[in-house]
Amino acid sequence: MATVDHAAHPPVAHQSSRVDARTLGMFLFIASEIMLFGSFFTIYFFVRVAAGTPWPTPPNQLPVFVAGMNTIILVTSSFTMHWALQSIKRGNRSGLKAGLVLTFLLGLTFLLTQILEYSRIGFTPHTDAFGSVFFGLTGLHGAHVFVGLTLLAAATIRAFRGHYSEEHHHGVEIPGIYWHFVDVMWIVVYTTVYIL
Numbered sequence: 001m002a003t004v005d006h007a008a009h010p011p012v013a014h015q016s017s018r019v020d021a022r023t024l025g026m027f028l029f030i031a032s033e034i035m036l037f038g039s040f041f042t043i044y045f046f047v048r049v050a051a052g053t054p055w056p057t058p059p060n061q062l063p064v065f066v067a068g069m070n071t072i073i074l075v076t077s078s079f080t081m082h083w084a085l086q087s088i089k090r091g092n093r094s095g096l097k098a099g100l101v102l103t104f105l106l107g108l109t110f111l112l113t114q115i116l117e118y119s120r121i122g123f124t125p126h127t128d129a130f131g132s133v134f135f136g137l138t139g140l141h142g143a144h145v146f147v148g149l150t151l152l153a154a155a156t157i158r159a160f161r162g163h164y165s166e167e168h169h170h171g172v173e174i175p176g177i178y179w180h181f182v183d184v185m186w187i188v189v190y191t192t193v194y195i196l
Contacts, residue, residue, distance in 0.1 A: 026174050030181045033144070037185060040137050044192065047129045057130040060123050067194045070113050071186065077106035078183045081176045088159075088169045096164060096172065100156040103179065104149060111145050114138065134193060141182070141189050148182045151175035 019027075048055050056062050084099025118135075125135040155175045158164065164172055 020170065022170050022174055023177065026177050030178070033181070033185075037137075037140065037188075040133075040140055041188075041192070044133050044137060047133050051129070053129055055130065056134075057128055060121075060127075060130065062134075062194050063117055063121070064194050066113065066117055067190055070110050070117075071190050073106050073113070074110045074183050074186050077103045077110070078180055080106060081179050084159075085169065085172050085176050088164050088172055089166060091166045093159070093162070093164075097156070097159050100152060100159055100172070104152045104156055107145060107149050107152065107179070111142060111149065114142050114145075137189055137193055141186055144182050144185065148175070148179050151178060 047053050080099050080102040082099075084096050084103060087093075087095025087099055123131045123134075125132050152175055155172055158171055
């Protein structure tokens, strides 16, 4: 009976799930991020509902229109991300590159608009509980957008170097999953903080 030299060729990792391990890892990471956002929303609901704090605290005003336009920008970026992934699945490298570049630019526009909003909003995190909750939730989301932009930048650079194919596109799919999470989370933040 022949023996196998595992030092030279380690055995293939056991995979009990039909979901790719990298994709499953991203889904588990997103689950932990949902719990993080959940703790921030718990604080928001406590301050606003349980404590009965007026929202926004007078005389503060929230830029609902600007945030609404920013929401449209971010939602549009989900469509361009989807376009990029579907393009490489069909072997369309031009569509992949264009989709990734557009997604990155839309995400960057969103983040820069958010920063500009912070500079003009008229209150700070230490103004009152409202300011703390507002900057906490939107700032947490902004940090996630920054991480998403970093992942998109890496995917875009790799796309221009020809690293993806119809068979091997996890480097686009996994940042795409994260980006869609960021977009959905912003819709929740915008709806609860700016609209309700």
